[in-house]
Amino acid sequence: MLSRRFILRAACVAGFVAPLRAFAADEPPVAIVQSFYDALLQAMKGGKKLGFAGRRDLLTPAVHQAFDLPLMTRITVGAAWNTISGDDQKRLIDAFSAYSVASYANHFDDYSGEKFVVDPKTVASGGDVIVQSKLVPTDDKPVDLNYLMRRGGDTWRIIDVFLSGTISELASRRSEFSATLRSGGAPALIKSLQQKTAELAN
Numbered sequence: 001m002l003s004r005r006f007i008l009r010a011a012c013v014a015g016f017v018a019p020l021r022a023f024a025a026d027e028p029p030v031a032i033v034q035s036f037y038d039a040l041l042q043a044m045k046g047g048k049k050l051g052f053a054g055r056r057d058l059l060t061p062a063v064h065q066a067f068d069l070p071l072m073t074r075i076t077v078g079a080a081w082n083t084i085s086g087d088d089q090k091r092l093i094d095a096f097s098a099y100s101v102a103s104y105a106n107h108f109d110d111y112s113g114e115k116f117v118v119d120p121k122t123v124a125s126g127g128d129v130i131v132q133s134k135l136v137p138t139d140d141k142p143v144d145l146n147y148l149m150r151r152g153g154d155t156w157r158i159i160d161v162f163l164s165g166t167i168s169e170l171a172s173r174r175s176e177f178s179a180t181l182r183s184g185g186a187p188a189l190i191k192s193l194q195q196k197t198a199e200l201a202n
Helices: 004-011 029-066 069-083 086-107 169-201
Strands: 115-125 128-136 143-152 155-163
Touching (some): 029 086, 029 115, 029 155, 029 169, 069 086, 069 169, 086 169, 115 143, 155 169
Antiparallel strands (some): 115 128, 128 143
C-alpha cells in the first residue's frame, strides 16, 4: 500500500548542489523533465542539511525553467482570468509560482533511494506532447507521473502534471481555487496562496 508521504511526493508533483544546466533552444521535452528530476534529486539528497530555504532556492530556477507557470496560472484560474486586472494577474502568477516551488521543497525533503524513470518516447496530444515517467521507491509500488508539455517559441514547457497517469494537477487546483475566486476574487486567492506557501515553509 502506498504511504501517504510517498503519495504527497508524487502529487507535487520530490557537497550536493551542482549548477543548474540552462536549457538550449529546442531542448527535447524528455530532457527538460529529466533535468527537473535531477534538481529534485539534489534537493532530496540535501534534505535536512539544506533545510526548506536551501531546497527552495535550489528548486526555484529548476521549476521556473521546466514549467510554464504563467500559463498554468491562467489555466487554473479559468474563464475568470480575463476579468482580473493586469496587476492582480501578475500577483497571481507570482503567488502561484512561489506556492508551486514551496510544494516541491516541502514534500521532497529527504532521500531513501527513490529514483525517477523517464520514458524516452513521448506521446502526441494534439499539438502538445506527454512525457511519461515513474517515481520508484525502494519498498513500494511505482507511481506514474505524466507531464503535458507545450511548445512556446523554441522551448517546451510543462503545463500540467497527471498523477497515476490520469489525475490532473491543474484540474484539482482549479476546483480548489474556484470557490475562493467566487467569494473574494483575485485578492482572496492571492492571499490564500501566500498563506499556503508560508505554511509549507514551517
